[in-house]
Amino acid sequence: MRAITIAIDGHSSTGKSTVAKQLADYIGYVYVDSGAMYRGVTLFALKHGFITEGYFDKTALINALPEIKLSFVKNDTGKSELLLNGENVEKAIRTLEVSEFVSPVATVSEVRKKLVEQQQELGKGGGVVMDGRDIGTVVFPKADLKIFMTASAQIRAQRRHEELLKRGDKVTFDEVLENVEERDNIDSNRKDSPLRVAEDAIVIDNSEMNVEDQFQMILQLAKDRIAGRPLK
Numbered sequence: 001m002r003a004i005t006i007a008i009d010g011h012s013s014t015g016k017s018t019v020a021k022q023l024a025d026y027i028g029y030v031y032v033d034s035g036a037m038y039r040g041v042t043l044f045a046l047k048h049g050f051i052t053e054g055y056f057d058k059t060a061l062i063n064a065l066p067e068i069k070l071s072f073v074k075n076d077t078g079k080s081e082l083l084l085n086g087e088n089v090e091k092a093i094r095t096l097e098v099s100e101f102v103s104p105v106a107t108v109s110e111v112r113k114k115l116v117e118q119q120q121e122l123g124k125g126g127g128v129v130m131d132g133r134d135i136g137t138v139v140f141p142k143a144d145l146k147i148f149m150t151a152s153a154q155i156r157a158q159r160r161h162e163e164l165l166k167r168g169d170k171v172t173f174d175e176v177l178e179n180v181e182e183r184d185n186i187d188s189n190r191k192d193s194p195l196r197v198a199e200d201a202i203v204i205d206n207s208e209m210n211v212e213d214q215f216q217m218i219l220q221l222a223k224d225r226i227a228g229r230p231l232k
């Protein structure tokens with residue numbers, strides 16, 4: 001069986017990581033959540049006081065980059081979790097505070113360069129499903145299968161709001177919607193590696209799709225690619 005590279009990009013809160021994880025488990029590939037890595041750098045910046053309300057000291061973060069070591073470990077259920085300098089930060093990187101500052105951090109070219117190199121290393125042998133914003137355009141421009149996922153901002157905010165409430169975070173729908181729109185705006189308009197659809201990507205709008213239908217659709221595309229069949 002060919003060990004291919006699968007890139008899943010798209011807007012925030014489109015369920016990319018859910019389907020990417022599901023697909024990787026099903027076909028026995030490694031799953032890499034590249035957004036978690038940008039979140040890890042953001043958490044580091046927050047912890048070190050490089051980001052305070054209304055101010056982001058980019059130079060301090062850039063100087064501290066060599067001190068940031070990111071890696072993934074599998075937990076008891078087989079889910080991969082992020083370690084920041086050896087500490088498990090999987091929960092800490094999913095807060096609304098980190099979500100608020102991660103897009104500005106992801107505009108910094110020095111941050112991107114460091115993370116892209118590590119992502120390329122993680123996926124160099126193939127047999128990988130990686131999700132993010134620039135996987136099919138920058139990290140693996142020659143990926144065998146590229147998916148671009150999108151959905152309306154309202155639907156994405158609704159899904160994310162439910163998720164945060166379930167975790168016990170006290171946030172309003174409007175705060176979440178504002179964050180989703182703000183991130184779309186920064187991710188799509190940044191100078192370095194903006195979010196865009198790769199020419200050879202298959203676009204899936206999942207506003208009206210359930211998780212299972214979407215999984216089956218992507219699984220079929222992956223099977224076709226692995227078997228070397230052209231995509232329909």
Ligand code: DC
Pocket residue numbers: 012013034035036038039102103106131132133134135183187
């Ligand atoms: O996938 P996510 O929502 O956890 O990603 C968090 C942020 O990280 C997102 O707003 C933009 C940034 N990101 C990026 O710039 N490039 C990637 N490959 C992945 C994420």
